[in-house]
Amino acid sequence: MSLPKDLVYSKEHEWIKIEGDKVRIGITDFAQSELGDIVFVELPEVGDEIEADETFGSVESVKTVSELYAPINGKVVEVNEELEDSPEFVNESPYENAWMIIVEPANESELDELLSAEQYEEFIKED
Numbered sequence: 001m002s003l004p005k006d007l008v009y010s011k012e013h014e015w016i017k018i019e020g021d022k023v024r025i026g027i028t029d030f031a032q033s034e035l036g037d038i039v040f041v042e043l044p045e046v047g048d049e050i051e052a053d054e055t056f057g058s059v060e061s062v063k064t065v066s067e068l069y070a071p072i073n074g075k076v077v078e079v080n081e082e083l084e085d086s087p088e089f090v091n092e093s094p095y096e097n098a099w100m101i102i103v104e105p106a107n108e109s110e111l112d113e114l115l116s117a118e119q120y121e122e123f124i125k126e127d
Helices: 029-035 108-113 117-126
Strands: 014-019 022-027 038-042 055-061 065-069 074-079 101-105
Touching: 101 108
Parallel strands: none
Antiparallel strands: 014 022, 022 101, 038 055, 055 065, 074 101
């Protein structure tokens, strides 16, 4: 299982990459492996506001439908449209091709509350 050290993670299994004043969000390698083959991804629209710990979309696998939870508050400024036609990217490349949304954080200090790769690894071991 891959856990890039340059990302931060949520307890809801989202990864967050800080890119200047924006953040890129997707689901972790652990999450996609638990879900199985992803067949559909539902994401918000550009301009939507997301709220920490609230759902912002869902992923559907052959096994189940799983909600996506926002790790921070902010405004969606970009959506990965490729996932509409290629949801399998979530399984094949969760950290590169399968990013889901780019958000302008409402409060950057919320990022300090997220987990490092080491903390997330400990968290999923306990899960």
